[in-house]
Amino acid sequence: MTHPDSSRRFRNTVDAYRQYRLDYPPRLLDRLVALMGLKPGDAVLDLGCGPGNLAIPLAQAGMAVTALDPEPQMLEAAQAMAASAGLKIAFARRGSGDLTATDGPFRLVVIGRAFHWMDRAATLDMLDRIVTPDGGVALFHDAHPPLDENAWYKVFGKLSEKYGRARMAHVKERGAGGHRRYEPFLFASAFSRIDGLSVIIRQPLSEDAVIGRAFSTSVCARDALGARAGDFERELRAALRELSPDGRFTEVAELVAVLARRPA
DSSP states (O other), X not given: OBOGGGTXXXXXXXXXXXXXXXXXXXXXXXXXXXHHTOOTTOEEEEETOTTTTTHHXXXXXXXXXXXXXXXXXXXHHHHHHHHHTTOOOEEEOOOGGGOOTTSOOEEEEEEESOGGGBOHHHHHHHHHHHEEEEEEEEEEEEEOOSOGGGHHHHHHHHHHHHTTGGGSHHHHGGGGTOTTOOHHHHHTSSOOEEEEEXXXXXEEEEHHHHHHHHHTSTTTOHHHHGGGHHHHHHHHHXXXXXXXXXXXXXXXXXXXXXXXXXXX
């Protein structure tokens, strides 16, 4: 159930991912918990948990969290964060393709910025077997509105295209609805009752943070770029300095949770 492009793409991005990727605002998770009616002790699966951006706060809210990721370095980072926070989370090195009907049952399955790496139809079919009748699936992503303040993001996007983004299989699908459009897969699954939750943030961003964000992605990770990583960084820094010579930017981002449940 895992996209072939996902093989070890994040193996050396853990530090950049933890430091520079957008986190999920507490008020977004609070709204999700409220809408689902989750209570302490409810079983939650974080599928593709990365360094624990969802698993940690959900465990802090009292949920019984199971966190899975196929990348050992990400899993180790999540385990370290859980240990430092004194949280008990069941971790395992597994991906979507490793799920079986004996897993769970889970009241909620959360997938943060990872659904596009999976065989989405097959994953949803398996989740239908391990999610409780009153449960759901929450898919997370983020977006940057086309505002003047987000000009830096447009620059980053253009250079990502230049350095190989357009060649990635999950990006090529944009012509058929885009790799971040979840609705076609959800409407074709058991989880066809959809609610969208979002929070918009505005925050300062430094030039180094933009560079770090770039290197945290699968497209522009240093391993993916190889010998071109230095050229990419120099070109991105030069373009950013044209926008803001002092290296200061503003980010406006929408953090989104798409909650999908079975029809009432």
